Amino acid sequence: MVNSYNLKDLVYQLKPKAERRQKPLADDELMAFGKMFTDHMFLIDYKDGNWINARIVPLQALQIHPAAKVLHYAQTLFEGIKAYMHQDNEVYLFRPDMNANRVNRSADILAMPNLPLEIQIAAYHALIDVDRIWVPRQEDASLYVRPNMFATQAEFGVSPSTTYTLCVTLSPSGPYYPGGFNTPIKLLLTSLYHRVAKGGTGQAKAGGNYAASLRPFEIGRRLGSKQVLFLDASGIYVSETGAMNIGTIDADGQIVTPPFTDEVLPGITTTSVLELNGKHKLKVIQEPIRLDEMVERIYSRTITEMCGFGTAASVSSVGRIILDTHDPLSAKLLQEEKIIMEDGQPTLIIGNGEVGEMTKHVYTVLTGIQRGKIPAPDGWLQKVERNFSD
Numbered sequence: 001m002v003n004s005y006n007l008k009d010l011v012y013q014l015k016p017k018a019e020r021r022q023k024p025l026a027d028d029e030l031m032a033f034g035k036m037f038t039d040h041m042f043l044i045d046y047k048d049g050n051w052i053n054a055r056i057v058p059l060q061a062l063q064i065h066p067a068a069k070v071l072h073y074a075q076t077l078f079e080g081i082k083a084y085m086h087q088d089n090e091v092y093l094f095r096p097d098m099n100a101n102r103v104n105r106s107a108d109i110l111a112m113p114n115l116p117l118e119i120q121i122a123a124y125h126a127l128i129d130v131d132r133i134w135v136p137r138q139e140d141a142s143l144y145v146r147p148n149m150f151a152t153q154a155e156f157g158v159s160p161s162t163t164y165t166l167c168v169t170l171s172p173s174g175p176y177y178p179g180g181f182n183t184p185i186k187l188l189l190t191s192l193y194h195r196v197a198k199g200g201t202g203q204a205k206a207g208g209n210y211a212a213s214l215r216p217f218e219i220g221r222r223l224g225s226k227q228v229l230f231l232d233a234s235g236i237y238v239s240e241t242g243a244m245n246i247g248t249i250d251a252d253g254q255i256v257t258p259p260f261t262d263e264v265l266p267g268i269t270t271t272s273v274l275e276l277n278g279k280h281k282l283k284v285i286q287e288p289i290r291l292d293e294m295v296e297r298i299y300s301r302t303i304t305e306m307c308g309f310g311t312a313a314s315v316s317s318v319g320r321i322i323l324d325t326h327d328p329l330s331a332k333l334l335q336e337e338k339i340i341m342e343d344g345q346p347t348l349i350i351g352n353g354e355v356g357e358m359t360k361h362v363y364t365v366l367t368g369i370q371r372g373k374i375p376a377p378d379g380w381l382q383k384v385e386r387n388f389s390d
């Protein structure tokens with residue numbers, strides 16, 4: 001058994017063959033995003049300054065000490081990568097090197113150890129190779145790859161852990177939002193809550209950032225929104241949503257997305273769309289978006305579309321921005337007559353509220369590249385080699 005990415009000393013402790021999945025997922029077996037898991041997971045531990053004990057084992061609950069620092073102080077980071085089944089019946093990872101880099105960037109921000117890129121990438125390849133039968137063949141589906149590093153030292157003192165585990169699990173997934181690409185989503189705009197702050201951990205995929213986003217997420221969910229649109233801590237600029245970067249689209253097709261500040265995660269989807277600027281009829285720039293200007297331009301229809309960018313949700317169309325009536329921002333915007341009341345909810349309709357042409361175009365280009373239907377720029381796709389056989 002050879003591993004082309006050279007993860008030395010990787011140990012395979014696999015389920016007996018008869019207990020592993022035997023057939024590709026049928027349409028009625030495939031679930032929505034992140035609910036289904038494959039047969040195996042990858043684990044590696046960090047101790048005494050070294051990463052040790054790399055192994056692929058059956059997916060199982062982990063044993064963790066109740067005083068483990070991750071459980072108390074949220075010293076944990078994660079990633080999200082996708083692998084796609086192409087027409088040639090081979091599996092391709094989309095830009096996993098970028099995610100591996102971001103693991104280490106997040107680790108720096110959270111005072112956690114770096115894990116060499118080649119080990120991370122080798123781990124993704126090896127695990128997918130073992131569980132390749134699980135990679136969905138369906139149109140809108142993919143295999144979501146979730147690395148997660150967490151602090152395991154059992155001690156109550158507030159200081160960085162001395163020990164860690166990195167775990168990689170795989171989830172065959174359908175669309176992130178149940179309606180799929182053709183159903184525009186609503187965002188809850190809030191001036192009351194922030195998930196990150198200047199000088200904080202916004203550039204990291206830190207577990208705590210997501211915990212901080214859940215209270216407004218719940219408020220939004222009750223009002224029918226799928227994501228919360230956060231402002232930066234000054235309240236002047238639009239930053240991003242809880243799980244996606246955002247882009248506004250002008251009537252002439254120009255896409256504008258906010259810069260990656262302390263308060264905006266440097267998204268790989270957004271970076272990829274920015275790198276496609278000037279190709280495939282895409283015009284994309286990164287520029288701060290002032291909330292007041294954005295509202296005015298949506299109202300006056302110079303901004304006609306809005307979309308979200310992220311690995312899990314790909315490119316998503318945003319049809320409406322809603323506000324909570326308890327948010328003072330909603331009273332201000334209603335008074336300025338920049339928003340309307342729709343179904344009892346302060347609402348800003350973007351364009352005609354439907355999926356816009358440019359949003360559809362970016363979606364088609366990006367997913368076309370990811371799924372091997374449009375030639376990918378050099379290095380964007382990594383084929384998962386068939387090294388594993390037993």
Ligand SMILES: Cc1ncc(COP(=O)(O)O)c(C=O)c1O
Nearest residue numbers: 243244245265267268269310311
């Ligand atoms: C807060 C946040 N912003 C943006 C993104 C998009 O990043 P990417 O395109 O790398 O998935 C994500 C998802 O990973 C996210 O959680």
